[in-house]
Amino acid sequence: MKPSPFLTEEHEALRLRVREFAEKEIRPVAAQLDEGEVFSIELTRRMGEMGFFGIQVPREYGGSGLDTLSYIVVVEELARVDSSQAATVAAVNSLGIGPILKYGTEEQKRKYIPPLCTGEKVWAFGLTENNAGSDAMGSETMAVLEDGYWVINGAKLHITNASSDISGGVTLQAVTSVADGRKRLSAILVEKGTPGYTAERELGKMMWRASDTGRLAFKDCRVPASNLLGEQGQGGRIMLNTLDAGRLSIAAVGLGLARGAFEAAVAHAKERRQFGQPISKFQAVAFKLADMDIKIELARNMLYTACWKKDNNQQFARESAISKLYASEIAREVADEAIQILGAKGLFKPNEVERFYRDQRLLQIGEGTSEILRMIISRYLGL
Numbered sequence: 001m002k003p004s005p006f007l008t009e010e011h012e013a014l015r016l017r018v019r020e021f022a023e024k025e026i027r028p029v030a031a032q033l034d035e036g037e038v039f040s041i042e043l044t045r046r047m048g049e050m051g052f053f054g055i056q057v058p059r060e061y062g063g064s065g066l067d068t069l070s071y072i073v074v075v076e077e078l079a080r081v082d083s084s085q086a087a088t089v090a091a092v093n094s095l096g097i098g099p100i101l102k103y104g105t106e107e108q109k110r111k112y113i114p115p116l117c118t119g120e121k122v123w124a125f126g127l128t129e130n131n132a133g134s135d136a137m138g139s140e141t142m143a144v145l146e147d148g149y150w151v152i153n154g155a156k157l158h159i160t161n162a163s164s165d166i167s168g169g170v171t172l173q174a175v176t177s178v179a180d181g182r183k184r185l186s187a188i189l190v191e192k193g194t195p196g197y198t199a200e201r202e203l204g205k206m207m208w209r210a211s212d213t214g215r216l217a218f219k220d221c222r223v224p225a226s227n228l229l230g231e232q233g234q235g236g237r238i239m240l241n242t243l244d245a246g247r248l249s250i251a252a253v254g255l256g257l258a259r260g261a262f263e264a265a266v267a268h269a270k271e272r273r274q275f276g277q278p279i280s281k282f283q284a285v286a287f288k289l290a291d292m293d294i295k296i297e298l299a300r301n302m303l304y305t306a307c308w309k310k311d312n313n314q315q316f317a318r319e320s321a322i323s324k325l326y327a328s329e330i331a332r333e334v335a336d337e338a339i340q341i342l343g344a345k346g347l348f349k350p351n352e353v354e355r356f357y358r359d360q361r362l363l364q365i366g367e368g369t370s371e372i373l374r375m376i377i378s379r380y381l382g383l
Contacts, residue, residue: 048119079256096123163214185235196221254327
């Protein structure tokens with residue numbers, strides 16, 4: 001790991017602490033959890049005990065009160081070993097806690113955030129539907145205000161942290177009115193266990209198999225009007241702002257995964273001997289490793305710059321989009337080259353590079369596809 005001008009001694013100490021945890025407690029079980037599609041409540045709670053949730057939350061709500069870069073370092077180090085655990089942490093922090101902390105009332109913050117900081121509960125962000133994702137206005141889930149309650153009907157799918165026994169609920173994007181043919185979206189906090197709210201785990205994933213992904217259904221589900229997050233009709237803005245911040249954590253997953261695959265490839269290239277010498281001595285392999293190192297370094301610098309801008313109250317949406325796009329694509333390239341260097345060995349379980357290769361594939365889709373991100377970036381060019 002090369003030094004960065006953005007990192008303080010505190011950041012590096014945090015990195016070492018997370019790395020030690022990931023090596024000792026996650027690496028020994030990562031392949032087994034992946035193979036069995038097991039979401040580990042025990043491991044999730046251990047990550048809560050380590051302070052990986054609520055990293056940026058003020059201490060008054062049970063968090064650590066640290067900066068964005070501290071959060072990114074945690075996600076990066078977890079993804080270096082296992083993207084599933086990194087995804088759980090990223091989803092709770094960015095998609096679960098983030099919008100409640102930014103838009104919630106004082107009562108909502110004190111009710112929902114503390115148990116999320118400890119890992120006692122996790123929380124979901126419900127955007128994706130059969131006809132809604134990149135096009136949020138395609139949402140069909142409806143919430144109608146009746147006698148002081150939102151009555152919700154609809155469904156969501158592919159939602160992280162949605163269906164486990166420790167899922168506390170979801171910040172739901174729903175259509176709350178339609179005027180002149182245009183939908184108004186709002187965000188509503190819906191607790192798991194509310195009558196009419198059902199959650200089912202989605203299995204058979206190619207990637208992030210040890211994270212919890214679920215489909216949600218709402219049938220005449222009633223929650224108090226006070227569960228509205230922010231203002232009515234503000235759901236689109238809440239979603240976009242949440243994704244701007246969330247893309248930094250997805251970039252961190254890509255960066256960490258790329259580093260894990262790269263380190264595995266370097267170790268193999270130094271050990272594997274052909275024609276009387278380690279394959280790292282062959283220019284074809286050495287140049288692959290050099291290119292991988294370059295891509296990781298550039299991704300790290302872009303991501304850390306975006307974090308610095310966010311922490312210094314500067315506009316960071318463009319940098320967030322660039323970071324997420326680039327880190328997700330170099331994760332694909334680095335994982336692919338790692339497989340090539342390992343050869344047949346990299347194609348078999350439980351080799352971690354095989355898992356890295358599968359896990360990276362979501363990164364070009366979740367929280368803004370690569371195509372959507374290019375569209376966003378092009379708008380900053382006035383196109």
